[in-house]
Amino acid sequence: MSFRSLGLKEPILRGVLAAGYETPTDIQAHAIPKILAGLELIGLGQTGSGKTAAFGLPMLDRLCGGEPGLRGLIVVPTRELCVQVAENLRVYASQAGLHVCTAFGGVDMSIQESAFKRGCDVVVACPGRLIDHLERRNLSLEKVQMVVLDEADRMLDMGFMPQIRRIFVRLPQERQNLLFSATMPEEVEGLVKDFL
Ligand code: AMP
Numbered sequence: 001m002s003f004r005s006l007g008l009k010e011p012i013l014r015g016v017l018a019a020g021y022e023t024p025t026d027i028q029a030h031a032i033p034k035i036l037a038g039l040e041l042i043g044l045g046q047t048g049s050g051k052t053a054a055f056g057l058p059m060l061d062r063l064c065g066g067e068p069g070l071r072g073l074i075v076v077p078t079r080e081l082c083v084q085v086a087e088n089l090r091v092y093a094s095q096a097g098l099h100v101c102t103a104f105g106g107v108d109m110s111i112q113e114s115a116f117k118r119g120c121d122v123v124v125a126c127p128g129r130l131i132d133h134l135e136r137r138n139l140s141l142e143k144v145q146m147v148v149l150d151e152a153d154r155m156l157d158m159g160f161m162p163q164i165r166r167i168f169v170r171l172p173q174e175r176q177n178l179l180f181s182a183t184m185p186e187e188v189e190g191l192v193k194d195f196l
Pocket of ligand 1: 020021022023024025028046047048049050051052053088
């Protein structure tokens, strides 16, 4: 099994090379072709399984070659994860001309705002800070085509459900939803029913 055989485009394969990956992990081999085909998906995978590339590579692949602008949204529960996911995606996107921005609390909003203005195809965001940017009209979600809820179980544990609802009402109806979670308790199943 190779990344090429999963159907990824050349610029994204060059990003995989830049990341130094040779063989897809299990979750990547399963998820990438399905996401490329436009399916919605629930991924069960912990940190270490390679889940970031499992959603990040096909997301960038589907956005590659399209009109620039914010088209991919990844919602994560913590700042640390936000930084880590964005770092990985920037490597995957490095040969595809796509720009990845972050939105997380604890840093000046204006720094993030100027990054959005320079151009942003994918934003990796924590719920609270994303809502702040949306309310200030620093960002618009109206062209978003793909959404990932990463570590959905942790997001619910941390009480982010009301914020997630507020974000989702601002998204276009027509979109591809992906949900990744380490565990699948009843609450996450509720989220799946509501959003996928
Ligand atoms: P994640 O589960 O997405 O947090 O990834 C865990 C670690 O594995 C990160 O350091 C990734 O860069 C790395 N990784 C992800 N996919 C692969 C792969 N196919 N081959 C080698 N390393 C990988």
